Amino acid sequence: MRQSPEATPPFLTPAATALPPPPTLPTNAALFLDVDGCLLPFAPRPDAVEVPPALLARLTVLQQALDGALALVSGRNLATLDQLFAPQMFAAAGLHGVERRRLGHTGVAGDVPSALVRARDAAIALIDAHPGALVEDKGAALGLHWRMVAPEHKAAAELALRAFAAGALTGLPDYQLQPGDHVIELRPRHADKGSAILAFLEEAPFKGRVPVFAGDDLTDEPGFSAVNTHGGISVLVGDRAGSAARFRLPDPAAIHAWLGVPAGDPNPESAR
Incomplete structure (x- = not known):
């Protein structure tokens, strides 16, 4: 059952002390996932990352199991996300929420001043x-x-x-x-990851579900806050302190395990 924000415990500021998230996703989750530093380790260049086949297959299964309520929420633009996760095309918010598209729709690029x-x-x-x-x-x-x-x-x-x-x-x-x-x-400045998640939560198939968001960076903090206000599950990837996330996992490999990605699939090493 969905908790009210008032019934949710306060967030833990030092990320290193936060607990792991619940071992399984809620069956009625609305799943939002950051890409770089969360689903994928950082690479020396943004164009050097690769999506492991097992991760892509698992995201596809999760999307179906959640009746489509899975979205990528990234600083990359939609066109790049589609290249990375081809041949799948997920619901997504790009450029930290500036671009957004529903499942089954094509994204519209933002104007370039x-x-x-x-x-x-x-x-x-x-x-x-x-x-x-x-x-x-x-x-x-x-x-x-x-x-x-x-x-x-x-x-x-x-x-x-x-x-x-x-x-x-x-x-x-x-x-x-x-x-x-x-x-x-x-x-x-007119959008962020939090506003993108809130917009998704107003639409099918995300509406009425328990929001779950995993991310690693400062750009993910508005997303954590948005999820927290809806009594959801916010997961910081890494050990950064001062986060609004209520739960923590150490690295992308732990996110893969939490999402049920089979172990042993090749995964690019982080080049932090």
Whole structure:
């Protein structure tokens, strides 16, 4: 039975002390899953990740078992999600909720302001001074990565990319900065993962179900809060402190086990 928010225990701020989630999903779950750092370990480049066949097969089974109430909720855009999880096409929210589509529908790409195009071109020129830095063009959003920068130069690259993003923001009044794991993003401010989850919960097949959301990053915090207010299950992947998530699992492998993905399938190693 669905709990009211008042009956749910308060969240545990230190993530390392949070308990694992219930061993099985509720039969009437509405399942929302972050991708990078949650379903998939981080790779040196965003385009270097792969979806293990056993994971894709299990997500397909779960989608059917939940009558379609499974959605990917990611910072990637919908087009990239569809490439990663092909041939399946799941309900999904992309660009941290800026793009959203129901199961069986096609997504609509967000508009790209000319100021963001200019920022992208300037960022591409900037990273020449920081070998290993990467510009990720997401269409309506822009990601600046420093994961692959040599350790002795990483701090300088991070400082330069953050300063660049802050400067670019002045020409993008409808955008905000979104920090992440070795990345800073420029993205539209009118949506987040929490608003995307709440929108799904207003529609079939998600409506009336117990929301479950697993994610790892700061961008997932609005999703955790949204799920908590609906008496659901919020799961932080990793050991980051200061999270609204009520439960914790250590890594993507633990998420796979929790979701029932068969063990032993090849899985890319994290390159944190």
